[in-house]
Amino acid sequence: MINAMISIPVHEKTEVVIDQIINYKYFCPNCGIVLHISKGFDYQNSFHTEKEFLFILSTFDNVFVNPSHLDTAFADIIHTHVSNFDYVSKIVDFEYFCMGASNDLFVRAMPEIKDYDINCDDKLVENKANWAWFKHTFSDEYLKSIVDYFNGTKSDVRNSQIEGSFYKKDIFKNISEIIKKFYNFEDVKKNNRIIYPREEVYFSTIAFLLNKDVRNLKLNYTFVAWNNFNFTPKIEEVISIANGNVEGKFSVKRVARNLNDTMRFMIATQIGHYRDKSVDKIKIKCLKMYRKFFNLVSNRRRIFIGQAEDEGNIRKRFQIKNIETFLPLKLNNNQIFLDEIFDSMENNREALFVVVTLIYPIVSNFLSQRGFRENIDFIDGSLLID
Numbered sequence: 001m002i003n004a005m006i007s008i009p010v011h012e013k014t015e016v017v018i019d020q021i022i023n024y025k026y027f028c029p030n031c032g033i034v035l036h037i038s039k040g041f042d043y044q045n046s047f048h049t050e051k052e053f054l055f056i057l058s059t060f061d062n063v064f065v066n067p068s069h070l071d072t073a074f075a076d077i078i079h080t081h082v083s084n085f086d087y088v089s090k091i092v093d094f095e096y097f098c099m100g101a102s103n104d105l106f107v108r109a110m111p112e113i114k115d116y117d118i119n120c121d122d123k124l125v126e127n128k129a130n131w132a133w134f135k136h137t138f139s140d141e142y143l144k145s146i147v148d149y150f151n152g153t154k155s156d157v158r159n160s161q162i163e164g165s166f167y168k169k170d171i172f173k174n175i176s177e178i179i180k181k182f183y184n185f186e187d188v189k190k191n192n193r194i195i196y197p198r199e200e201v202y203f204s205t206i207a208f209l210l211n212k213d214v215r216n217l218k219l220n221y222t223f224v225a226w227n228n229f230n231f232t233p234k235i236e237e238v239i240s241i242a243n244g245n246v247e248g249k250f251s252v253k254r255v256a257r258n259l260n261d262t263m264r265f266m267i268a269t270q271i272g273h274y275r276d277k278s279v280d281k282i283k284i285k286c287l288k289m290y291r292k293f294f295n296l297v298s299n300r301r302r303i304f305i306g307q308a309e310d311e312g313n314i315r316k317r318f319q320i321k322n323i324e325t326f327l328p329l330k331l332n333n334n335q336i337f338l339d340e341i342f343d344s345m346e347n348n349r350e351a352l353f354v355v356v357t358l359i360y361p362i363v364s365n366f367l368s369q370r371g372f373r374e375n376i377d378f379i380d381g382s383l384l385i386d
Contacts, residue, residue, distance in 0.1 A: 002032040002062060003112045004166065005094040009080040010102045011038035011072055014046040014053040016257045019264070020105065021060055026274035027106035027250070031098075032062040034088040036080040039069040064088050071189065078199040079185040081162075082176045089169065098166040099199075104222055104253035105267050107242040113166060119217035120165040122158035122204040131159045136196035142183045143201065149182070150209040160204035162197075163253050164222025167207065171214070175206045219248030230254070238263065242271045303327060303348060305341060305363065306356040314356050329357060338366055345370075 006024065010017045017035070024033055035057070043050050057063055066087045070080055085097055096113045113119075128134045137143065137157060147156060167175065179202055187193065207214060223241055225233040233252045241249045255264050268275045301324060306314050308328040315326065327344055330337040345353060345367070355363050 002092060002094040003030060004028065004096050004098050004110075005032040005034060005088060005092075006098040006100050007034050007036070007081050007084040007088075008100045008102055009036045009038065009072060009077050009084075011040065012042040012045065012102075013257045013259075014043070014048040014056075015259050016264075017053075017102065018056055019259060019268070020102065021057075021063060022274060023105045023268070023272065024100075025060065026272050027109050030112075032064065032088070032092065032094055033060075034064045034066060034084045036066045036084050037069055038072045038080075040071065041069075062092075064091065070185070076185065076188065076195050076198060078179065078183070078202055081199065081203075082179055085172055085176050089173065094169060096166045097169055097172040098164075099162050099203075100222070100251070101163050101253055103255050103257055104163055104251050105255050105264065106251040107238055107267055107271050108244060108250050110221060110250040115215070116217040117171060117211075117215045118165070118167045118207050119220060120158075120160035120162075120167075120204045120207065121218045121220050122160040122208060122216065124155065125157045125159050125201070133159075133196040133201075136194055137201055139194055140196070140198070140201075143198070143205070145182045146178060146202070146206060147209070149178070152209050156205065156209055157201065158204040158208050159201050161220050161222070161224055162199045162203065163224055164220035164249075164251060165203065166221075167203070171207060171210065172203075174210055175203055178206050217248070221248060222251045222253055223249040224253045232256075233263070235263070235266070238267065238271070301325075301348075301351045302354050303344065303351045304354045304356055305329060307331065310356065329363065336363065336366070338363070341367075342370060 006028075008017075008020070021033060024031060041050075043053070046053070048056065054065065057065055064087070066084050068083050068087065070083060072080060081099055088094070089097075098113075123130055125131045125134060125137055131137065137159070138154065143157070147153070150156070183198070183202070188195065207216075223233065223237065223246065225231050225237065228234060231254045233254075238252050240246055241252060252267075255261065255267070258264065303325045304314055305327045306329060311326050311328065325344075327341050330340070345351075353367070355367070357363060
């Protein structure tokens with residue numbers, strides 16, 4: 001059985017989602033992850049198409065992709081976590097349902113969860129001083145219906161940071177049933193009803209109303225830099241948490257959704273040292289999956305793009321036949337020259353171009369900007385080169 005099933009709503013940057021999964025699997029190797037991919041996921045500005053993205057996700061153990069793709073909006077993602085729970089609880093068993101965000105990362109190993117029923121740093125909602133959305137909260141007809149259902153009062157309403165919170169499976173099942181009974185996101189969206197971060201009130205309030213004697217750790221395991229500019233943690237804060245100096249904290253938010261972001265790069269290469277290790281572990285697996293994937297989806301001719309010194313390795317790895325072409329990338333003084341590749345792509349619109357290079361994100365962006373996105377069937381060469 002999986003101890004911790006972590007729910008993450010994602011809406012942009014396929015490469016960042018993959019990087020986050022590698023991070024989670026490094027620091028919490030036995031966790032499960034359930035992803036809700038937003039209906040409006042931004043594939044246009046990602047490194048991968050939807051087909052490529054789902055293929056790569058399939059190479060990870062205990063990563064589950066919710067088949068529902070719901071609309072998401074600012075400050076209203078509660079329905080995505082409920083949908084994730086409904087989906088994943090039907091296909092696999094787990095002990096705790098945890099909630100993460102698409103811009104958080106672990107910085108130290110989180111131990112197995114035990115001894116507590118929930119973990120949410122809930123506080124009584126009293127005024128604007130302790131909850132910025134105070135007026136919205138008590139104008140929320142759905143929340144009022146929930147509180148009334150339990151014969152509760154305003155003094156039972158609690159808010160809590162959602163990131164790094166967790167609930168025992170049976171408790172969250174009850175919470176999700178209550179939410180589905182009283183809350184309707186489509187109604188909110190359609191009728192311009194009040195929007196505010198309900199996920200920071202509903203889960204903690206219902207848990208409190210269900211059982212006021214519940215064992216609550218009250219130390220959400222994610223550190224959110226609420227007091228910093230743009231809610232971005234300082235390097236010294238991240239290092240302190242990574243060294244175990246902050247009680248109960250194992251992950252941090254916000255980390256920019258940019259693969260080359262300084263903080264993200266530091267966590268991956270200096271704190272976790274997991275990017276190279278993870279690449280080594282899944283390289284062969286990805287290679288085998290790629291061959292199977294390519295054979296299943298297309299019989300089009302492949303044209304490979306890579307650096308000249310990698311040609312022999314690429315031909316060997318992909319078993320390139322004579323009818324398939326290798327186009328060398330031309331690099332000089334950190335400049336990339338793609339004119340010949342552009343010409344070849346113009347003349348071979350029926351072919352699939354496979355970018356196999358350590359600098360594939362840069363090349364991918366160039367090709368996409370020139371209108372060749374649909375000609376590229378797989379762009380993850382950095383995982384497949386020695």
